[in-house]
Amino acid sequence: MERGRIGFVEASGQDRAPDILVFMSYLFVGNWKMNPGSGKEAQKLWKEVVSRTKKTKSTIVMCPSFPHIALVKPSKKILLGAQNASKEIEGAYTGQASLSMLKDLRVSYVIVGHSEVRALGETDEVVSKKVRAVLKKGMTPIVCVGETLRDSQGVFFTTLKNQIENSLFGVTKEQIKKVVIAYEPLWAIGTGGIPATPHDVHEVAIFIRKVIGDLYGRTLGDSVRMLYGGSVDKDNARAFLDEGMAQGLLVGRASLNGKTFSALIDACSKK
Numbered sequence: 001m002e003r004g005r006i007g008f009v010e011a012s013g014q015d016r017a018p019d020i021l022v023f024m025s026y027l028f029v030g031n032w033k034m035n036p037g038s039g040k041e042a043q044k045l046w047k048e049v050v051s052r053t054k055k056t057k058s059t060i061v062m063c064p065s066f067p068h069i070a071l072v073k074p075s076k077k078i079l080l081g082a083q084n085a086s087k088e089i090e091g092a093y094t095g096q097a098s099l100s101m102l103k104d105l106r107v108s109y110v111i112v113g114h115s116e117v118r119a120l121g122e123t124d125e126v127v128s129k130k131v132r133a134v135l136k137k138g139m140t141p142i143v144c145v146g147e148t149l150r151d152s153q154g155v156f157f158t159t160l161k162n163q164i165e166n167s168l169f170g171v172t173k174e175q176i177k178k179v180v181i182a183y184e185p186l187w188a189i190g191t192g193g194i195p196a197t198p199h200d201v202h203e204v205a206i207f208i209r210k211v212i213g214d215l216y217g218r219t220l221g222d223s224v225r226m227l228y229g230g231s232v233d234k235d236n237a238r239a240f241l242d243e244g245m246a247q248g249l250l251v252g253r254a255s256l257n258g259k260t261f262s263a264l265i266d267a268c269s270k271k
């Protein structure tokens with residue numbers, strides 16, 4: 001099978017749905033958070049990734065901060081994402097950006113429910129409203145879920161299940177096909193974070209597909225796109241896809257350097 005593509009072709013056991021064949025290129029999302037410090041640097045970073053990833057077959061989405069979104073030029077290959085958006089259409093919402101504003105600037109992906117936003121008080125209910133609003137606008141939500149701590153009894157699976165079910169509340173069967181789920185355990189994110197192991201990611205990938213399968217049917221559960229995020233770098237990236245069975249990565253710090261981010265993408269595509 002071609003590298004950079006995932007196929008679910010072996011799923012023909014008796015307790016499985018009939019053979020499912022889903023081909024998708026990997027999705028690499030760069031979450032720049034509140035970086036870099038100037039528009040000039042943001043443009044430089046964007047252009048560097050564009051020029052270094054010309055040959056990749058993967059889809060790349062970069063998510064600059066709001067002030068920098070208007071300064072970069074997305075293309076068919078390098079798409080523009082936002083790190084958040086308002087669930088409201090317009091009006092008196094100081095400090096927020098609407099989906100219409102973002103769409104007008106060619107944003108096509110929106111990260112929803114990132115743990116750093118949830119930490120400021122965003123609930124699953126708000127996340128679900130945002131997810132539905134993003135879908136209604138014809139954009140793609142990247143819905144972040146992840147446990148704070150991993151306990152040996154596996155209680156974190158219940159946390160994840162609740163987060164997924166509540167964050168997807170009201171999302172239809174038709175809409176779920178467009179949703180991207182990002183598994184981002186909090187203990188793995190940011191400076192001092194310890195990356196999950198590919199085995200952890202594989203386990204959760206199976207679990208997430210099962211939870212979605214229970215909600216929407218096994219076929220849709222098996223084909224939902226799941227990303228892993230949390231201290232991904234160019235050296236550990238590939239294992240999350242190969243062994244972890246993620247279909248893409250949500251990258252923070254390692255996406256802030258054009259050379260590093262491109263090398264990471266490259267490392268995942270080599271035979």
Ligand code: PGA
Nearest residue numbers: 189190230231251252253
């Ligand atoms: P990190 O961030 O790669 O710097 O850990 C990931 C994220 O928070 O999306």
